[in-house]
Amino acid sequence: MIVDLRSDTITRPTPAMLEAMFSASVGDDVFGEDPTVTLLEEKTATLFGKEAGLFCPSGTMTNQIAAKVHAQPGEEVILHKLSHLYYYEGGGLMSNSGLSVCLLDGDRGMISAQDVLDHINPEDLHRPRTALVEVENTMNKGGGAVYDNNVLAEIGEVCRKNGLKYHLDGARIFNALAVTGQPAADCGAIFDSISVCFSKGLGAPVGSVLLGDKEFIRKARRVRKVFGGGMRQAGFLAAAGVFALDHHLERLKEDHRRAKALGNLLSTLSWVEEVFKVETNIVIFRVKTPLTAAAVCLEFEKQGLKAIAFDRQSIRFVTHLDFTDEMQEHTVNVLKAVKY
Numbered sequence: 001m002i003v004d005l006r007s008d009t010i011t012r013p014t015p016a017m018l019e020a021m022f023s024a025s026v027g028d029d030v031f032g033e034d035p036t037v038t039l040l041e042e043k044t045a046t047l048f049g050k051e052a053g054l055f056c057p058s059g060t061m062t063n064q065i066a067a068k069v070h071a072q073p074g075e076e077v078i079l080h081k082l083s084h085l086y087y088y089e090g091g092g093l094m095s096n097s098g099l100s101v102c103l104l105d106g107d108r109g110m111i112s113a114q115d116v117l118d119h120i121n122p123e124d125l126h127r128p129r130t131a132l133v134e135v136e137n138t139m140n141k142g143g144g145a146v147y148d149n150n151v152l153a154e155i156g157e158v159c160r161k162n163g164l165k166y167h168l169d170g171a172r173i174f175n176a177l178a179v180t181g182q183p184a185a186d187c188g189a190i191f192d193s194i195s196v197c198f199s200k201g202l203g204a205p206v207g208s209v210l211l212g213d214k215e216f217i218r219k220a221r222r223v224r225k226v227f228g229g230g231m232r233q234a235g236f237l238a239a240a241g242v243f244a245l246d247h248h249l250e251r252l253k254e255d256h257r258r259a260k261a262l263g264n265l266l267s268t269l270s271w272v273e274e275v276f277k278v279e280t281n282i283v284i285f286r287v288k289t290p291l292t293a294a295a296v297c298l299e300f301e302k303q304g305l306k307a308i309a310f311d312r313q314s315i316r317f318v319t320h321l322d323f324t325d326e327m328q329e330h331t332v333n334v335l336k337a338v339k340y
């Protein structure tokens, strides 16, 4: 048996999702004529209480578009140093939009309102003008950490008082909402823009939706075209997202349950130094020196278990739609069998 815990992006569409994709009504979305793309955009926007949505090929694109619309070249973005928008998007903030960054530290990848307040640049011609604050929920590099909703709201207050835009990288926002129980519309009310991914826990093959007010999405649609993200009969893909919203939200809790069980087991193993708190579908743990994450992953691989070495000492597991109870059992057996 091969068990793949590298990412929740490795899932394939279920037969029912494929069926929905095959039978989608489509048109040319660059002409605004694809009913299924429009449906997904409206459905997602309504869920989060936002005016409008924009379907894009990836979460990298929705994040990059948001930054470009919210800030002008030479302006600065405040965000955690391990946030996807900075750490995993190839320097796009700089190359796509000419933006400066102010990188914050913070427990498990999360920042606070005070942190943000302390790093807003004063009106001073020497300093880049602070324009945007970005947070990630759940926080990937923080081990799928879930923000306290009050902290997100407090950061929002700081943004409003200081004339800053506020963007949420919600690639895994539904994982966060499954934990906090916060209605999506309450989450939507906090941010100027939100990026939601369908290709992670929701199990769609492709796609993210950017949310915001009508004016923001009008500008974003133009940037998407410039970035080469205008797609034609994209309704076949959007149909997977619509299907996921209807059928794959409730089951995220199963991913969380399995991840927690793996975290609990890992914390009992002699060769594991530390397990990050497991709140959602991501488990990050550190192996003891002189072991390295790369060597341990190689050993896992020999036993049919794929994982990602996150840094020298850390390994990441991500549970997902294609990870079954039998696979969980296999994973438990492999972890117990590895001897160091």
Ligand SMILES: *Cc1c(COP(=O)(O)O)cnc(C)c1O
Pocket: 057, 058, 059, 060, 061, 063, 084, 085, 136, 140, 169, 171, 172, 197, 199, 200, 208
């Ligand atoms: C996956 C992910 C994205 C977007 O990634 P794409 O592969 O470009 O869709 C953005 N933010 C976070 C936190 C992610 O995990």
